[in-house]
Amino acid sequence: MDQLFNDPLFQSAFLPFVVSLIVALILRPHGWVWAGLSAVAGFAATAYVLTGFELFPLRSDRKILLLGGIAVGLGLLLDLLPWRRAAPGLLFVAAVAAALWLVWPRFRFMDGWQLWALAIAGPAYVAWLVVSCEALRDKALQADSVVFALSLGTGLSALLGATALYGQLASAIAAAVGARLLLQFLNKPVAAGSVMLVPLVAVNALLGLGAVVYAKLPWYSLLLLALIPLLMRVPLSAAMPRWLLTMVTVLIACVPAALAIFLTWREAGAPPI
Numbered sequence: 001m002d003q004l005f006n007d008p009l010f011q012s013a014f015l016p017f018v019v020s021l022i023v024a025l026i027l028r029p030h031g032w033v034w035a036g037l038s039a040v041a042g043f044a045a046t047a048y049v050l051t052g053f054e055l056f057p058l059r060s061d062r063k064i065l066l067l068g069g070i071a072v073g074l075g076l077l078l079d080l081l082p083w084r085r086a087a088p089g090l091l092f093v094a095a096v097a098a099a100l101w102l103v104w105p106r107f108r109f110m111d112g113w114q115l116w117a118l119a120i121a122g123p124a125y126v127a128w129l130v131v132s133c134e135a136l137r138d139k140a141l142q143a144d145s146v147v148f149a150l151s152l153g154t155g156l157s158a159l160l161g162a163t164a165l166y167g168q169l170a171s172a173i174a175a176a177v178g179a180r181l182l183l184q185f186l187n188k189p190v191a192a193g194s195v196m197l198v199p200l201v202a203v204n205a206l207l208g209l210g211a212v213v214y215a216k217l218p219w220y221s222l223l224l225l226a227l228i229p230l231l232m233r234v235p236l237s238a239a240m241p242r243w244l245l246t247m248v249t250v251l252i253a254c255v256p257a258a259l260a261i262f263l264t265w266r267e268a269g270a271p272p273i
Helices: 008-030 037-051 060-080 086-108 114-133 141-158 164-185 196-215 219-225 244-267
Strands: none
Touching: 008 037, 008 141, 008 164, 037 141, 037 196, 037 219, 060 141, 060 164, 060 196, 086 114, 086 196, 114 141, 114 196, 114 219, 141 164, 141 196, 141 219, 141 244, 164 196, 164 219, 219 244
């Protein structure tokens, strides 16, 4: 049993997929607010196996998990309370603060344009992804597709950038959302809501930023990943069969992710495992 739980494929693919699928099937009848927790549950299962939810001492990965937990509560509040007009501004401020807290230790070793580039570009990347993806909260298929593609691109790029833990965490999100996409494929939409989008997108964005700052992920990979929410605005015919619409939407979202993975591979080489 210990050998199974220590298998990276089990930790980052099978476990989050199964947990997310079970929770989605259980919570789906209770409404979209709660159904969005399915992918969060799948990711949490992997995070527990990999880290035991230990928070101290506060390393970068533990900061990201702590911020993800806070983001779950924030997303749930946005779903339950009538704060929609204030949501973009609130999420922007929260995302900027989270990004600055993550990269703050690096500021001591930088000055000049490098310091300002990190202080501006890093928070801008996180804030853009969180705010733009959260706008898809009422569109179940686009929400799942954007998180899946972002997770896949971040996870495999982080793995190539010599950050195995970051890669496993992001890949676990992709697997968890993959379970939801399976239900979309079977013509059973499972709405996302802010309770899924805010924490999972925030974690992905912070993992990507952390992989650039603390490892070897090329910064331009993040530029490609930032295009994913824009592609979810591409209009598609609602007359398509549900299974075809699901496949096309996911493939469109995965184009920038695939390019990011390829360019990271060209820069960093094969993964260190």
